[in-house]
Amino acid sequence: MSKIAGHPYIPNSVPEVKEQMLKEIGINSVEDIFKEIPDHLRFKGKMNLPEPILSEYALRRHVEGILAKNKNCKDNISFLGGGTWQHYVPAVCDTIASRDEFLTAYVGDAYSDHGKFQALFETASMVGELVDMDVVNTPTYDWANAIAISCRMASRINGRKEILVPKSMSPGRLMVVNNYCKPDIRIIQVDYDLNTGLLNLADLRRKISTNTSAVYFENPSFLGVIETQVEEIVKIAKDNGAIVIVGVDPSSLGVLEAPAKYGADIVCGELQPLGMHMQWGGGLSGFIATRDEKEFVAEYPSLLFGITTTSKEGEYGFGEVFYERTSYASREKGKDFIGTCTALYGITAGVYLALMGPKGMQELGEGIMQRVQYAISKLTKIEGVKLAFNGYNFKEFVLNFDETGKTVAEINEGLKAFNIFGGKDLSKDFPELGQSALYCITEVHTQEDIDKLVEALEAVC
């Protein structure tokens, strides 16, 4: 008998059941259904795949055996950031994210999935407070996707075809933005100041014009620097009629100003720090926020979940807002395209923010900045190790190792012997910074962890 008969995932694979169903259909074999596929289009061979592992225990041993070849950031001390960050994931976040109801639901309407609608509405509500905006979308694939969509929204709003972005932005995110904007938007990079890491305002003034649809900048920047010239950048943009798009790491927003307060028209960013495990970069989830003005709302490609009333007095109901905008409703006439993105991460981010509350977000931000200051003061005492920029940092900072005579690759290789993953090597993507690395410190790092890094670097450099 077939090994698959009675497979735990396929109840009707039991031969008697299958036979009965064929009989009720009035056919002898499944081939009577597949006959609709002409013979020359049929696959005749047997797929070359491994034999199935039918025992769940054996399967688990098999997959865990492969995963055990990894070295993880729990058993090692990692100082990697740059777009995925190691934060503490509260146990309640894991509990909610693994609930079968949220884990396995999909596109059901609010009548079967009221809770899903409310959960995503609440996440939008809390993210809206962090950035000070009234409209927040259901999550995008990631921050990069959110920037790309924001750029296209801006271009549709004012009809202009150039977007200025900082040269210090993440190369990965820039590649995504370039791809999305390729048809008709030109992405122009604005220099950053090599001493401060801040946007070079003179270069911004040189490159901005009435063709500029939007100025995008990040706070903190990919290189870890807090952009302090926000008022100047916003003024230059607005003087030229450009839209201001700000990208943020929301874990900073307990202590850093809400972007709308300093003039952002569109805010986007990454939810991964808010309760998602890193998962080799698979924990990403982006968001976009704007004012509640029709000209902005009309340009979102994303689903927007709105609160409304029901036939029962006093009861909250939920539904899709302005659905006709979307490609689900209007195919190629919709705004860009929408699909399955990262809703479960969006729900989890809401749980995280409700757990943290205002005080938690303040303490998180302050504690991270304190650890970073401590680390910088210790690390820069090591001979040959320099802080690349002299501004303010949130959770990341660039260390330059030129004077050690060693490459970042050599240093990171040396750190591995101490069970430390050193900062991301920037030498390829940012050659102007020499042998530099982007270090990340969050609330998961203890004084002992940082001191170990200092000791290890002293030994390695």
Next chain:
Amino acid sequence: MGIVKVRKDFQQARWNEPIIYEMSTPGVRGIIPPEPEAAIKAIAGDVIGRLPASIRRKTAPYLPEISQKHVLAHWLRLSQETMGSNIGNDISEGTCTMKYNPRVNEALIAEPDFAELHPYQDEDTVQGILEIYYKFEQFIKEISGLDKVTFQPGGGNHAVYTAASVVRAYWEAKGELDKRNEVITTIFSHPCDAATPATAGFKIITIYPDEKGIPDIEALKAAVSERTAAIFMTNPEDIGIYNPRVDEFVKIVHDVGGLCFYDQANANAFLGVARAKEAGFDMCHFNIHKTFGAPHGCSGPATGAFCCKAELAKYLPVPTVEFDGTKYYLDYDRPESIGKIRDFYGVAGVIVKAYAWTMMMGAEGLRTCADISVINNNYMEKKVLAIPGITSAFQGNGIKRQEQVRYSFEKLHADTGVGTDDVNARIVDYGIPSYWTSHHPWVIPEPMTLEPCETYSKDDIDEYVAVLKEISKEAYENPELVKTAPHRSASHRRNDEASLDDPEKWAVTWRAYVKKHLSKKKEMDSVS
């Protein structure tokens, strides 16, 4: 076989759960972040006070203040007000392949050896996850018959967008992008087959079906030209009908130099039965979160696997995952790549789950999924079409449906005034998730699309049919009951749909709701 029971007394959890902001009490905390050690604080000093005023937050973010128990309870309650497919009889979401999502796979991705991996770790510290990516790519190559795969796209539509980007790169490399600016699709292909090439800059031409429900081949012949960049098509389309002349479609497009992309969101019935390769396609994609057993997560995280022939592989997003015989590695040295369509390497957790799922299936298991899916569907179709008021798209055209059927309540609506939206609301009262009607436009009136994939037992199908029969009876006997549904769901029927399209009334955040509705209400209350 068990007992088939229509759950007439079903009642979904109805917590009347307040919005999270309504539960807030100043000073209450849900979790406390780890405090830095005294030495850190002493050396760091007043890091916040030193920040320039322009960037320092002046007022704490207005977030709710709630104890941990109450945060947990709130979201547990919201979860109970959601019908996940692992709980419900989710034959409902046709075109979505709502399979069982095995718990063991969730346990695997919770392991620190996966969950706590940083994407910038050195390759020699992530050999395990690279191995899973590489091996799963070999599986997908075998299943599609194509030569190279990327798992970077974050969903099916994103994979189709990747295809559009590859088509663009192909024509750009040939210097013909200005001329090759049209993409052809069919109306019963998923909307993304029109929307994503449009996003990538192409003009869209849509082919409608002939009288049998198959895309009109004469219309295609009239549509192709030296402007044709590609065709993006599904097969079987979302109505469940396999296009037997699909290879002729491919040939017609190839003959004018165009590329052919096969949207395989509906691949479940064809695992080991028919492949993109035999039909001549240059590219295809799979929804890994559907067809390969990973969950949908209320709409992601997900993965679309984009597959292509060797000659298009140079355009794939960077990095690809390669193996040199000893070591797995990431290859960024691909100068003609379209770049990236998502940061890092895609949703790695979906790949781990899908790898584990496929290992539990093997070739025979995959083929069994296909067999049982089409048997389930034909069994169900026969029973559903016996219910008064229900017909199907192109019914009686003599073509057996494959993995799904697009039904229609047009007759029920004409007879009783009860339409598909009403039935869809009422079905929830029997513990069944809302079903997928159809993508827009509703070419088939009052649609319902059901897909009883291999997960569902005969009893599940019988239960579903019995519920539809019951609702049909209600529609003929007491239509108001159906038109005012749901009655036993977490919430009742929306009574002001227009408000969701009205800029003065819509509210997608609590703060917007407070401004637009509560503040006004307060004003009105104070006046009265």
